[in-house]
Structure formats: structure tokens, C-alpha cells
Amino acid sequence: MNPSLTPTMAAAWQSLEDDLDGDRAAVAGFAGSWAGLLPHRTGALLGALAHADADGAREVLLTLAVTADMLGMDRLAEAATQGLDALDHEGVAGAQRHVDQIADEARSAAIVVAGALAQEGWSNL
Numbered sequence: 001m002n003p004s005l006t007p008t009m010a011a012a013w014q015s016l017e018d019d020l021d022g023d024r025a026a027v028a029g030f031a032g033s034w035a036g037l038l039p040h041r042t043g044a045l046l047g048a049l050a051h052a053d054a055d056g057a058r059e060v061l062l063t064l065a066v067t068a069d070m071l072g073m074d075r076l077a078e079a080a081t082q083g084l085d086a087l088d089h090e091g092v093a094g095a096q097r098h099v100d101q102i103a104d105e106a107r108s109a110a111i112v113v114a115g116a117l118a119q120e121g122w123s124n125l
Contacts, residue, residue, distance in 0.1 A: 005072075005116050012072030028117055034067055035113040038106040045083075046099060052092050061087065061095070064102065068109065076105040 005013060016027045041060055048056030064080035079102045086094035 006112075008074055009072035009112070009116065012070060016070065031071055031113050032117055034071060035110040035117075038110045042099075042103045042106050045102065049092055049096050049099065054087060054092055054095075057087055057092065057095055058084065061102075064106070071109075071113070073105075073109045073112070076102070076109045079105045 013027055013031070016030070017024055020026045041064055045057060045060040045064075047053075048060060061080050061084040065077050065084060068074075068077035068080060079098060083095045083098035083102055086098055
């Protein structure tokens with residue numbers, strides 16, 4: 001697997017590739033689209049929390065947690081899960097305390113994915 005992928009990412013990406021009958025380009029396309037949507041998703045989270053929209057925030061946090069986990073982006077998945085737990089136990093104010101960490105992890109994840117996709121073998125999108 002790609003040397004720029006962490007072991008967790010490599011396992012996750014390989015699992016996706018296996019699930020897609022070896023379609024490496026589909027995995028790369030998914031990862032690239034996912035990374036490109038991260039700014040929108042973090043913006044949607046900020047907007048939902050600013051408007052005390054717990055359901056909207058829950059939807060974004062679940063999406064971030066699940067998709068980050070699918071791609072082996074453990075730190076973002078964990079940050080989103082913590083935000084979700086805070087939302088469930090403390091409401092919108094609890095989730096707001098996690099927004100900066102989630103946004104930081106999302107930026108880092110986008111950089112890591114872009115770097116992985118730029119490596120030989122992932123560049124054939």
C-alpha cells in the first residue's frame with residue numbers, strides 16, 4: 001500500500017478497495033471528494049451550532065465521525081465522536097466546546113488525504 005498512508009489509513013483504504021472489487025480509483029475519488037467537503041461540513045457544523053440546531057449538528061457530527069472512520073482518519077473521527085457525545089449529554093453548548101478541535105482535525109485530515117492522493121498510484125483520479 002502507499003507509503004504515505006498511516007497504517008490505520010492503509011488498512012481502511014485497502015478495506016474500501018476490497019469492498020469495491022479492487023477499484024482503487026473509486027477509493028481515491030471518494031477520499032478526494034471527502035477531503036474537499038470538509039470545509040463545507042465544518043461550516044455546516046458551525047452554522048448549526050450557532051443557530052442551536054441540535055439535529056443539524058448531530059447530522060454533521062455523525063457524518064464526520066463515520067466517514068473519517070471509513071478512511072482511517074482516527075483523530076477526526078474521535079474529535080467528532082466527542083462532539084457528538086457532548087451534544088447528547090450537554091446540548092449545543094457542550095458540542096460548541098469541541099468545534100475548534102474538530103475544525104483543526106478536519107484541516108489536518110484534508111492535508112493528509114491530499115498528500116496521500118498525490119503519491120504515485122493514487123494520482124490516476
